[in-house]
Amino acid sequence: xxxxxxxxxxxxxxxxxxxxxxxxxxxxxxxxxxxxxxxxxxxxxxxxxxxxxxxxxxxxxxxxxxxxxxxxxxxxxxxxxxxxxxxxxxxxxxxxxxxxxxxxxxxxxxxxxxxxxxxxxxxxxxxxxxxxxxxxxxxx
Amino acid sequence: xxxxxxxxxxxxxxxxxxxxxxxxxxxxxxxxxxxxxxxxxxxxxxxxxxxxxxxxxxxxxxxxxxxxxxxxxxxxxxxxxxxxxxxxxxxxxxxxxxxxxxxxxxxxxxxxxxxxxxxx
Numbered sequence: 001x002x003x004x005x006x007x008x009x010x011x012x013x014x015x016x017x018x019x020x021x022x023x024x025x026x027x028x029x030x031x032x033x034x035x036x037x038x039x040x041x042x043x044x045x046x047x048x049x050x051x052x053x054x055x056x057x058x059x060x061x062x063x064x065x066x067x068x069x070x071x072x073x074x075x076x077x078x079x080x081x082x083x084x085x086x087x088x089x090x091x092x093x094x095x096x097x098x099x100x101x102x103x104x105x106x107x108x109x110x111x112x113x114x115x116x117x118x119x120x121x122x123x124x125x126x127x128x129x130x131x132x133x134x135x136x137x138x139x140x
Numbered sequence: 141x142x143x144x145x146x147x148x149x150x151x152x153x154x155x156x157x158x159x160x161x162x163x164x165x166x167x168x169x170x171x172x173x174x175x176x177x178x179x180x181x182x183x184x185x186x187x188x189x190x191x192x193x194x195x196x197x198x199x200x201x202x203x204x205x206x207x208x209x210x211x212x213x214x215x216x217x218x219x220x221x222x223x224x225x226x227x228x229x230x231x232x233x234x235x236x237x238x239x240x241x242x243x244x245x246x247x248x249x250x251x252x253x254x255x256x257x258x259x260x
Contacts, residue, residue: 016195017193017194017195018194019195019198020195020198020199020201020202023198023202024198024201024202024227027201027202037183037204038183040204041183041202041203041204044201044202044203044204045178045179045202045203048178048198048199048202049178104174104191104193104195105172105173105174105175105177105191105193105195105196106174106175106195107175108173108175108176109175110175110176110178110179111175113179114175114178114179117179118179
């Protein structure tokens with residue numbers, strides 16, 4: 001695609017306090033490109049939730065963001081344990097996050113529902129023991 | 141009311157002035173669960189919370205809050221305070237309870253709205 005801009009990020013699974021740096025960078029770049037504040041906010045929230053999930057559950061992974069004049073596509077790819085029951089994970093309030101994550105204010109089981117809420121489409125491709133790939137699109 | 145105008149009220153101590161002092165505060169939002177705040181905090185809100193860590197800053201920035209007000213004596217540690225400054229995130233802090241702070245800001249916003257409507 002001629003007009004596409006592609007941004008790639010390696011997400012470290014070790015440092016929870018750094019979770020969000022990739023999302024912040026995307027937010028900054030989208031703002032500089034003049035993307036509408038509402039679309040920027042949607043992308044920032046959805047991607048941050050995904051980024052945090054990768055850190056908590058999958059020991060990091062890779063995020064690729066493709067920006068075209070029509071839409072922003074985020075692909076979050078990890079080699080984590082996979083999601084055994086996607087329908088259950090999509091339910092608001094369901095969480096398998098450990099206590100130390102909960103004590104920081106996360107793990108309320110809102111991550112995946114938030115990602116769906118703030119994107120125009122979301123697909124989850126997950127395999128137990130192999131990893132999870134989530135593709136989200138926000139239309140501009 | 142802008143972030144700077146809120147800071148000038150001396151309601152709370154200024155920890156980090158933020159990159160956009162002229163940002164208009166739209167609403168008050170109270171929540172300590174970052175997972176909920178992420179999805180529900182309105183853009184441009186003054187976010188009152190006792191959750192003071194690095195992730196609070198990330199959530200405020202990504203959810204596009206106008207400023208964070210730490211209540212009940214909650215304080216960012218040195219690293220987080222530094223990060224708020226370098227990232228340009230507006231942070232205030234107070235010993236007051238969440239409700240009292242939120243109410244005070246709400247009253248200021250309400251008064252401003254009434255004054256504007258009175259002028260029309």
